[in-house]
Amino acid sequence: MRHTLARAALILCPTLALAVGDNEQQVSAPAISYGDRPAYLIDKLPEGALKTKLRSCEGQTPKRSLFSIGHRGAPMQYPEHTVESNVAAARMGAGILECDVTFTKDHELVCRHAQNDLHTTTNILVSDLADTCVVPFTPADGDTPATAECRTSELTLEQFRMLTPKMDSADKSATTAEAFQGGVAPWRSTLYTDGAASMTHAESIALFRDLGAKFTPELKSPAVEMPHDGFSQADYAQKLIDEYKAAGVPAKDVWAQSFNLDDVLYWIENEPEFGKQAVFLDASYRINGFVHTDPATFPHDFADLKAKGVNYIAPPLWMLLSVEDGKMVPSAWAKAAKKADLKIITWTLERSGPLAHGGGWYFQSVKDLTTDDSMYLQVLDVLAQDVGVEGVFSDWPATVTYYANCMGL
Template identity: 50%
Template sequence: MHTPIRALAAATLAITTLGAQAAPSAVVPPTVQLGPRPFFLVDDMADSPLKTALQACAAGRKAYTRHDFAIGHRGASLQFPEHTRESYVAAARMGAGIVECDVVFTKDKQLVCRHAQDDLHTTTNILATPLAAKCVKPFTPATFDAAGNLLTPASASCRTSELTLAEFKTLRGKMDGYNPKARTVAEYMAGTPGWRTDLYSGPTSGTLMTHKESIELFKQLGVKMTPELKYPAVAMPFDGFTQEAYAQKLIDEYKAARVPPARVFPQSFYLPDIQYWVQNTAYGKQAVYLDDAATPADLPNAAELAGYKAQGINIVAPPIFALLTTDAAGNIVPSQYAKDAKAAGLDIISWSLERSGILADGNNGSYYQTFDSAIHREGDMLLVLDVLARQVGIRGMFSDWPATPAFYANCMK
């Protein structure tokens, strides 16, 4: 009874410390282990041929493999602090074939993995450390009126560009979130949404990473890479560091690590970044132009999508809502944007699955805004994924819990 437990602990330790203790050639990528969530979603589906097919797969399949259809959005950020070693390893373990490092820079112009240059106050423990003194906006507690109603929410702003790389590496990642009613730093940091968890945010986890470290880890884990160049929160050039130099530095770190362009999908919401990569690097062939549309009215039309293709852009990545709508019978179907993108010859990746909390309570936010009337239960997530995969024809799905699209891709091929 004790030997298997020790063996499992040793295997787990090997995976979670592989960057520090093993050379890339000595590391065996982790076996894919989906865990219970995809099967919970299948069981929760309304009866349908899709449910029957997925149930048959779940009952008959003995092993699952990693799949490029499943993209680890900030790693496995539904439960692990985003852009940490632990989150990345979890994403690879649950079948992500591609894992994301959002890229920002430090004061000494080193590239690190964070979702935004100015999110350290919500994604790390900086406010509880002496480095809080370097935040561009210190923690300010919430204020209330005499009846206890919130007047001004608690706030702070802390940037990677205020820290050296050495300082950044002393921080620990935490689950993204904050408490707007906080009167203290501790209350402010305790703002994780109820449908996530702080179970993996302890003082010995949440290991922050440089972009270079993420590349080496991903090589060892056997996954492809999708770095997103985040638009800076500071004016550019930053101490002589231009936007073009920033975009080139990202590519240079893959070249230095001998990662071929076919294994990298550089992304940006900023069109000049994409144009720079297309025009100046071999990595531009797989550059992903992210669309930050907030509503359907913000989406590009058919002519604009065709214009992207004419510029050498091959992949677009809009949010889920951009690709789906409902028909007269209330069924989820491809949107006009989806049809126009395909007609333009563009490949499509979408974002982000497992990021809207509980679905059955309705009101599922931005990602579901064009088809929320058709969502009634947690299992409908797999219905959404099926329409995106088989009717829209997306090539990949960003997910905060990549076991879900990995399961789907293994079963539906």
Template identity: 55%
Template sequence: MMIWLRNVMLAVMAAVAWAAPVTADSSIQLGPRPLYLLQALPEGVLKQKLQSCANGPFYRTDFSIAHRGAPLMFPEHSQQSYQAAISMGAGIAECDVTFTSDKQLVCRHAQCDLHQTTDILLRPELAAKCRQPFQAASGDSAASAECCSSDISLAEFSSLCARMDGVNERAQSVQQYLQGTPAWRTSLYNQCAKPMTHRESIQLFAAAGIKMTPELKQPEVAMPYQGNYTQQHYAQQLVNEYKAAGVAPSQVYLQSFNYQDILYWLAQEPEFGRQAVWLDGRYEQPGFDAMLPDSWRPSMQQLKQDGLNIIAPPLWLLVTEQDGAIVPSAYAKAARQAGLNIIAWSLERSRPLAEGADWYYQSLPTLANSDAAVLQLLDVLARDVGVIGVFSDWPATTTFYASCMQPPQQNVPP
């Protein structure tokens, strides 16, 4: 216990050293949501501190990571979503990366999600190319479709309109099928948002002066694709586009759930690989127990020995309930003890918490009972777990918290 406590104290001291103050950014616009969440907090030290910062100043900070842009209200991975995140002070933005039929990289959360995140089904000439055409609901069978970026060319992809994610599984028509955005999001900004290529995202983020965290998505086609495009080609192409754009490795946090991608970057592109982020999906392994480190394969120590420096689990893996409070989990302590930095995902991707804790809050079944838990969890992640950043679907909240509670981070070393 004393060793772990010493490591935490050293990490906190290091975080302060990394976080050099900068001039407040008057261009940052946070809107009403952070104050709405603040009002939901019970009276106490956290609320008093955050209330003192209600009027700023606000800073752009690497702690605030835009998850797919700002998809709580804007179509994910669209130019409009990214611009909203930039305006909210995100210091890092994410382009989930997949590829088209002509092997060009584009920003999509999954290779085969175009049917629910774009208007492809409303374009007959492109809908005809989908892996599975639209099928209406019938009896116990839900309405369905499947359209992949690999079904169409880059030019065809760029002609689409991005739209809010979600489908109506009881639909009898394409128009009904596309009316499935959850009620707690909005379709207010759903008017033909522009989908982004990976290169376009690099240009946009570089122009805004923010860092980049692309996620190499798992292909949903057989690899090697078209007989010659291997997983290694795919991973290398991602890095090559940053090199071609003149982006320094220090500005890029490569991500993947596929640990072999991480090992490839560590071996072949060590300057980029040293701050690659492994998205930890070990919770899906048979026998995984969040409380038992012996059930985690590979172990935290093995990950660090392999050269990994940053691990990124879902929110619920990092915290648990104890005596009526949110506290760091065994997972969080083990990761820090092994010398790993932590990034968490994804804040504000949940329905209103008064409706009950969802997947992201599953380790807080009694405490995540109102939207106040958003800021309470964020505070524990920052102060007690010691995360270096948090993905959010609404970066204004993480920007607000970081601007108030700690100096803005300028460089987060691996």
């Protein structure tokens, strides 16, 4: 499979060079190109200093940036967590690429956003493996939407490899499994799905390194009870790190993530070099009563997290922003995290589609200011210059790369 990924990357990017050394093919990093989207967004900006600055960089030579993080690759247009999606993100200059990590029935680590998302991200419901789904496809009936649930933990790695990736979507009005495969958002695309290749976590490490990128794996919450056939949560967290060690990847190139604080603390205690850059994904927004502008509602003591060895924290971007006197400013949450000397990474830019109607979940704290797609760049500017984030996940990394290069980040 190592050579298969190399060949797949070469086919996707003919400018890649294959060099034979130590009996192993290596794929050199692709040339970086912004494409049209950054200029499209700049054109939409209101006249002012930000637009003038960004326009002044239109002739710059694109460079890879660690500030730019590929969120599942580049899933605005490519099936997430595939070779194709990550090659596209690398072409856009993303300096860090993500593999969301879950496990199969035989406890092999694979790149998948959730252990139970196969019914929306692959063709499993129309394949010979449909009978492995824990919730079989059930057609829509009146106001009751169509449902299904299919897990990697029900498949061996060999079976997982038999699935075909697709854009993450489902037509919940469907009355057949074939129709359920649809539902792709109109601002995404199915143009680049043909032949898309999924990856194991170990294969993602090899590919990302060949593409010239660093690594941010996320240990996903299991959909099954742990331990799973003797495989404990600690085993799971350790195996993720072990695969970097086996590949000879230095800890300084890895930002392991988890929403589970215990995972982060496990890495800090048992793999301290990797633990230094472990990222605690903050899901405070799920807690009843949480208000990102009211410190009295914050469930975490930031100073205590820092004392325990947590150095990086990552909330959704809306938690870092609020509006005062009609101006976008850092939120109380952002100020408190910075005061505790926590480094902030945030997610996810360009996952919301067109912003003409407020931007939805990711822009909820600045929805009154969000009237068009130029808000992607305005939000990015405040996150970088006022909040001081270390990096930004995006579904289309070219925008973040362009901004980072222009601003010298």
